[in-house]
Amino acid sequence: xxxxxxxxxxxxxxxxxxxxxxxxxxxxxxxxxxxxxxxxxxxxxxxxxxxxxxxxxxxxxxxxxxxxxxxxxxxxxxxxxxxxxxxxxxxxxxxxxxxxxxxxxxxxxxxxxxxxxxxxxxxxxxxxxxxxxxxxxxxxxxxxxxxxxxxxxxxxxxxxxxxxxxxxxxxxxxxxxxxxxxxxxxxxxxxxxxxxxxxxxxxxxxxxxxxxxxxxxxxxxxxxxxxxxxxxxxxxxxxxxxxxxxxxxxxxxxxxxxxxxx
Numbered sequence: 694x695x696x697x698x699x700x701x702x703x704x705x706x707x708x709x710x711x712x713x714x715x716x717x718x719x720x721x722x723x724x725x726x727x728x729x730x731x732x733x734x735x736x737x738x739x740x741x742x743x744x745x746x747x748x749x750x751x752x753x754x755x756x757x758x759x760x761x762x763x764x765x766x767x768x769x770x771x772x773x774x775x776x777x778x779x780x781x782x783x784x785x786x787x788x789x790x791x792x793x794x795x796x797x798x799x800x801x802x803x804x805x806x807x808x809x810x811x812x813x814x815x816x817x818x819x820x821x822x823x824x825x826x827x828x829x830x831x832x833x834x835x836x837x838x839x840x841x842x843x844x845x846x847x848x849x850x851x852x853x854x855x856x857x858x859x860x861x862x863x864x865x866x867x868x869x870x871x872x873x874x875x876x877x878x879x880x881x882x883x884x885x886x887x888x889x890x891x892x893x894x895x896x897x898x899x900x901x902x903x904x905x906x907x908x909x910x911x912x913x914x915x916x917x918x919x920x921x922x923x924x925x926x927x928x929x930x931x932x933x934x935x936x937x938x939x940x941x942x943x944x945x946x947x948x949x950x951x952x953x954x955x
Contacts, residue, residue: 707766711906712743714841715803717889718946719744722802722831723751725885726950731755732797735821736779737786737814738804742770745779748800758796760784786814791821798822801830803946805870806859815877824955828879831887831948832865839945841889844931845903848924854912870949879951887948893940896929903928 730753736745739759748757757779761767767781784790786801786808799818801808808814818828833840835858840846846856863869867884874882893899904910913921932940 707741708743708769711803711841712741713891714889714944715743716747717891718831718887718944719747719802720751721887721889722829722946722948723747725887725948726827726829728752728798728827732827733795734758735760735789735791735796735799735818737789737799737801737818738807739767739770739781739802740804741766742773742776742779742781744800744802745770745781746773746775749776749779755797756780758782758791760786760789787817789817789821793820794823795821796823796826798827798829800828801832803832805830805832805873806835806861806863806865808864809860811861811864811869811873812876815873815879819877819879819953822953824953826953827950828874828877828953829948829950830870831946832870834865834867834886834945834947835859835862836866837945837947839947841891841942841944842903842906842909843944844899844928844942845906845909845924847931848927849909849912851927852916852920852924854916856912857908865947867947867949870947874949874951878954880954882949882951884947884949887946888943889946890941890943893942895938896932896934896940899932899940899942900925900928 733755734757736759739745739761745759759781762785770781799822805811822828
């Protein structure tokens, strides 16, 4: 059995689940980029605006334009007080409604593996960025075991359920990212891994977080209660708890940056 296809149509639900992880990795990503203030940014695949908000709060931008194909996610993004001043437009990564050389920096935060044609998406980022401008991204290292929800995915596999993967999951590998950036003609290309960490009060709190994830919840809903209990206990047995019961859990993303040739 395979879990249902991945859809992002609920900005509030994304905020309770992935957005927390996105900000944890995104903060480290921005520290690495160390961008100058007063840049014009394009946030491609902005979703519910979690990373857009980081750009507004931390980078003193001249402007931020967010693009995403989900109107529901964009509606949530527009409601964020921390993203006030950013603009949001419904558009996919492979056809950005921007002129050539119109932004100083183009970024994708946890997006590249959802783009059907990643090479076309990176080419669009390069097209809209001025000569000398920044093109960068970070994405979960899913194939390398870095996904925040890998524990529930592994438990589901043990019960014969195949978790749904993003359509371009391989694009998030470090070697694949580098090939995409160089293939788009970008220069000064650099990569790194980012480790994000979250703490949960106990195993029950960690389980509650795991089962809020949409595809995991949908998969669990198809199983008998005894199977769900077995999955929960399997996760409990795998998790190293601290002496006071707390769970410290990490996720890993791959990041890349490059510049448009001058």
